[in-house]
Amino acid sequence: MSETMTGAEMVVRALQDQNVEHIFGYPGGAVLPIYDALFQQNSVEHILVRHEQGAVHSAEGYARSSGKVGVVLVTSGPGATNAVTGLTDALLDSIPLVCFTGQVPTHLIGSDAFQECDTVGITRHCTKHNYLVKRIEDLPRIIHEAFYVARSGRPGPVVIDIPKDVQFASGTYTGPGDVIHNSYRPQVNGDTRAIEAAVDLIAKAKKPVFYTGGGVINAGPEASRLLREFAKLTGFPVTSTLMGLGAFPANDPQWLGMLGMHGTYEANLAMHDCDVMINIGARFDDRITGRLDAFSPGSKKIHVDIDPSSINKNVKVDIGIVGDCAKVLAEMLRVWREKKYQVQAEPLKSWWGEINKWRSRNSLFYKQEKGIISPQYAIERLYALTKDRNTYITTEVGQHQMWAAQHFHFDEPNRWMTSGGLGTMGYGLPAAIGVQKAHPDALVIDIAGEASILMNMQEMSTAAQYRLPVKVFILNNEYMGMVRQWQQLLHGGRYSQSYSEALPDFVKLAEAYHAKGIRCADPASLDAAIQEMIDYPGPVIFDCLVAKEENCLPMIPSGKAHNDMLLPDYEGAIGDVIDAKGKQLV
Amino acid sequence: MKSHYSDPATAQIIEKRTLCVLVDNEPGVLARIAGMFSGRGYNIESLTVSETEHEKHLSRLTIVTSGTAAMLTQIESQLDRLVPVHKVVNLSAKATIERELALVKVAQFGAERSEHRMEALRLATAFGAKTVDATLNSFIFELAGPYEDVERFINLMSAIGLVEVSRTGAAAIARGAEGL
Secondary structure, eight states, X not given: OOXXXXXXXXXXXXXXXXXXXXXXXXXXXXXXXXXXXXXXXXSSEEEEOSSHHHHHHHHHHHHHHHSSOEEEEEOSTHHHHHHHHHHHHHHHTTOXXXXXEEEOOGGGTTSOOTTOOOHHHHHGGGSSEEXXXXXXXXXXXXXXXXXXXXXXXXXXXXXXXEEHHHHHSEEEEOOGGGOOOSSOOOOOSOOHHHHHHHHHHHHHOSSEEEEEOHHHHHTOHHHHHHHHHHHHHHTOOEEEOGGGTTSXXXXXXXXXXXXXXXXXXXXXXXXXXXXXXXXXXXXXXXXXXXXXXXXXXXXXXXXXXXXXXXXXXXXXXXXXXXXXXXXXXXXXXXXXXXXXXXXXXXXXXXXXXXXXXXXXXXXXXXXXXXXXXXXXXXXXXXXXXXXXXXXXXXXXXXXXXXXXXXXXXXXXXXXXXXXXXXXXXXXXXXXXXXXXXXXXXXXXXXXXXXXXXXXXXXXXXHHHHTTOOOEEEXXXXXXXXXXXXXXXXXXXXXXXXXBOXXXXXXXXXXXXXXXXXXXXXXXXXXXXXXXXXXXXXXXXXXXXXXXXXXXXXXXXXXXXXXXXXXXXXXXXXXXXXXXXXXXXXX | XXXXXXXXXXXXXXXXXXXXXXXXXXXXXXXXXXXXHHHTTOOOSEEEEEEEETTTTEEEEEEEEEEOHHHHHHHHHHHHTSTTEEEEEEGGGSOEEEEEEEEEEEEOOOSSHHHHHHHHHXXXXXXXXXXXXXXXXXXXXXXXXXXXXXXXXXXXHHHHOEEEEEEOOOEEEEXXXXXX
């Protein structure tokens, strides 16, 4: 099926052949031919964002909530450089994206032409792979290859930089079926002997814990199903990273809550005291491990990851299994059943006894005082009023993000979109737009802070244009809350530049963006206000005025171990918790 | 092991490792590999690269790097996950022939001029270096050999009147009949 067409037409045709229905982008001089080709067809819908960073985050939200590859189209120079933050975000959180960037014509490359930048040079370190297409002959192969690379193995963003003359050039198009990559073939099936050894170790475990991560989500719904099956079969406790929330249902009694810096007491102590740790698709990130030399000192560690470089990177493990989480979990279950393994029932019972003791500390405790909304209470009410709906949550970055992770509970994968690795303020609103595009009938809420939301506020205009009824739920404490909290912890409460001065009137701002604005400062009227937001058929900005100096707890202070957590009932001076050495850490 | 929360570097054994990396010879591939090293804070002691299989457009890199055992394993994994990389082989784990080429310019022989000229030539012969250029007061020697031999030769020449050295870095290949 070879046909002659222009490079620009090839781009659109390849998108159709890759079953792409939506792309997020912003036009400019160096991509005009592609925009012209888009204009002349109806199968690929283009969503016009208001800033290229927004386009990439939208595509991320779209990809994470749908399991598809997100697609971005931006122009050369500033179009490409504005996309860099989003690309880096997608790289760190392993989100499959293909980002097309326009480039100046090939004969002008290197001449410092207008809107020229070295896009492949700039994006080399923030993409999984990138291409500069210098010949029309290479274009169809590269596009299909890019989709393959983006979605295979550990997913990630791929940039295709296409000079304008290549977009105009005419060549022969070939379909996706003809592409076989000659070097990139990630291993998806785990090594059988390693899996057998792991299952044997699991069966012998007296104090086990499943530590799961974003890899389970990325491996598709089947991986979550298999994880649940394995957890049910063994009765082991399950905790997850920020990225993995929803893979295991939060309403299950085996669920310990999130682990890590702002994880629950029971999850972190289970990690610290376990004898067998079963890491499925998580990467021992520093937000998880705390002090490495005191990280789960007595455990044997099993690590399943599709990226071999993740294994033994931060933490030395006893059994490393390279493979797709779903495939490896299926194999583990097969081996477990075939060899008729049984769990260590008695020790497991006393392990649960220990865990339940930790649980009774109620580490997510907070005070809801009269007259002022506690941020945690706001999230809890938001959850209570939306949990029976088809709800998707995105967040910005900071305290509100951690409170959302702690107090909004997820029972399904792909429902929770947050910037984990890079920690990008401004992620949530454009991500929500992408999610809403993928799930037009769903309730999509961006849980935000008043500082983060202003970083990509312009995307409200996109929501208005496409009538996307996204809800922005701002926990407004008039501080960059996490920065303030760290300044309280580390810098004697000197709140240098962390006060949100001269905030806009968010209700008026909503109205300016053709949306509805709601403000609530009273716990007594919070439920009604949230209900009003849910019931409104269009986009809403909800300005929820909350307690100003609430800290996000529990917390593993920097430089401390899992069993050295700061709990909400701590009565000492919080500024004295972290020592000089800990203060140097991030 | 690197982390926000790692221990301060304790006395860990730093070893050298020679890696052979087979890559698609496409634009930017060298920047991708060199950038991975600099971006992640790894050392490159030497790096040589050339297309070795023209019809398949495959280039072969020989990278000499150093670090702790864990770091070196991580370097191999990080190289291997780059899309255009076909293969990463740890040549230090095998019986390997490693050679580098040095061009060594010797001149300014000092007061004992003729004695030093003779000595330079004698050493060159002893090391099996070729004299590729000569003037009345200078030589350029070409020496191919293992890293240590080249080092020794250059050290000796320093005493006589070393002006300039150009070295290629190591190229390496495993012994025996087996290919990569």
